[in-house]
Amino acid sequence: MKEDYVVAILGATGAVGSRLMSELAYSEIPVKILKLLASKRSAGKKIKYQDQVIEVEEARPESFEGVDLVLSSAGGDVSKRLLPEAVKRGAVCVDNTSAFRMDPTVPLIVPGVNDEELVHHKGIIANPNCSxxxxxxxxxxxxxxxxxxxxxxxxxxxxxxxxxxxxxxxxxxxxxxxxxxxxxxxxxxxxxxxxxxxxxxxxxxxxxxxxxxxxxxxxxxxxxxxxxxxxxxxxxxxxxxxxxxxxxxxxxxxxxxxxxxxxxxxxxxxxxxxxxxxxxxxxxxxxxxxxxxxxxxxxxxxxxxxxxxxxxxxxxxxxxxxxxxxxxLMRGAASNTVEIAASLVKRNLI
Ligand SMILES: NC(=O)c1ccc[n+]([C@@H]2O[C@H](COP(=O)([O-])OP(=O)(O)OC[C@H]3O[C@@H](n4cnc5c(N)ncnc54)[C@H](OP(=O)(O)O)[C@@H]3O)[C@@H](O)[C@H]2O)c1
The missing domain is CATH 3.30.360.10 (Dihydrodipicolinate Reductase; domain 2)
Structure with a gap:
């Protein structure tokens, strides 16, 4: 198991994104570096995470260079465009949008219900719809x-x-x-x-x-x-x-x-x-x-x-x-996503 991870939150300025940050801080996932990604509109905005202040970057394919884990919540079109780029660069992505949920090669996970499906992931794991x-x-x-x-x-x-x-x-x-x-x-x-x-x-x-x-x-x-x-x-x-x-x-x-x-x-x-x-x-x-x-x-x-x-x-x-x-925003999105990520870390699947 790795000792610490470079994590990116895609859609960090959104309703789900802000909770992804607090759930990540609450989790046992060891975070070495956290990158906050959003649209061009938010680039340069500063957000507090634990004792650091992190500048939001515009999400681009090269933003995922060196990233181990992506927690994604920026809408389906953004996921479709950027997550394959993140996977290409070696990251594992947990996606909150509906972009990949019905892809038969993508596990759709509710922790405590079907975590065993995680072993089949090919770089993207989907978080189901909140309801x-x-x-x-x-x-x-x-x-x-x-x-x-x-x-x-x-x-x-x-x-x-x-x-x-x-x-x-x-x-x-x-x-x-x-x-x-x-x-x-x-x-x-x-x-x-x-x-x-x-x-x-x-x-x-x-x-x-x-x-x-x-x-x-x-x-x-x-x-x-x-x-x-x-x-x-x-x-x-x-x-x-x-x-x-x-x-x-x-x-x-x-x-x-x-x-x-x-x-x-x-x-x-x-x-x-x-x-x-x-x-x-x-x-x-x-x-x-x-x-x-x-x-x-x-x-x-x-x-x-x-x-x-x-x-x-x-x-x-x-x-x-x-x-x-x-x-x-918690059980239906951020907590589920971070629990999936924690389960991947625990099973050494990143
Ligand atoms: N809300 C829920 O209960 C819930 C539950 C489960 C899943 N989801 C899914 O999660 C996703 C986000 O939902 P939300 O409620 O957090 O939406 P939201 O509050 O509208 O936030 C959207 C986020 O995506 C970013 N974004 C938008 N366009 C972008 C682009 N072109 N490139 C990079 N980042 C971009 C936004 O950045 P800017 O601030 O820069 O615009 C913002 O950080 C949706 O797909 C939604 O279906 C939501």
């Missing part, structure tokens, strides 16, 4: 013990999932609404689409662009990423998954209502609750009598996935329902 990570983390112990037949998920996704600029837009809209002014929307539901709508005091049942079949690309990602992570096949026919993804005016923390059907008829709510309670990274907050259940405000800044409202379907003895909440 997929928290759902799969919660369902994996159930899948391992009882098998899963079907998952039906509805998401309530925070605005920070669309990046810092969308978050700022929602805060401006909230001020405009409270001052009785028209709300200006130029980014959400998704950059570059035909129409934009305000999110403040509203709900948008569109995350990412629409596919021809009427699903959004975010829904498509939840379906196929879940199959790839749990069954190693993005089109696995044995597990049926469907999703409805909704953007809600919450700053940080995605909520998900997850309905699932198990194969084993002996599963009970108590067993499921106790299985999840014994799983590292899952926290049960489930006491209806005391009105205890997970909430985004309480999950903000945390690395864990919070689960509550676990109950059996009254009409189907093999079906259950639960409410899952996690910080999308």
């Amino acid at each position: 997929t990570i928290q759902m799969v983390a919660a369902l994996n112990p159930i899948y391992q013990k009882y098998g899963l037949k079907q998952i039906i998920v509805s998401t309530y996704q925070a605005v920070s999932g669309a990046g810092q600029s969308a978050w700022n837009e929602m805060l401006d809209e909230a001020k405009e609404y409270l001052e009785n002014k028209p709300m200006k929307a130029e980014i959400l539901p998704t950059k570059g689409d035909l129409h934009h709508y305000p999110l403040a005091f509203n709900l948008l049942p569109q995350i990412d662009v629409f596919e021809d079949d009427g699903y959004t690309h975010e829904e498509w990602k939840m379906i196929h990423e879940t199959k790839k992570i749990l069954l190693n096949d993005m089109n696995a026919p044995d597990l049926k998954v469907t999703a409805t993804c909704v953007r809600v005016p919450v700053a940080v923390g995605h909520g998900e209502s997850v309905y699932f059907t198990v194969n084993d008829s002996k599963a009970t709510v108590d067993e499921i609750r106790s299985l999840m309670a014994q799983t590292k990274g899952l926290v049960i907050e489930d006491d209806p009598k005391e009105q205890i259940y997970p909430q985004p405000l309480n999950a903000e800044g945390k690395r864990e996935t919070f689960i509550g409202r676990i109950r059996a379907d009254i009409e189907n003895p093999r079906a259950f329902q639960m409410w899952v909440v996690a910080d999308n």
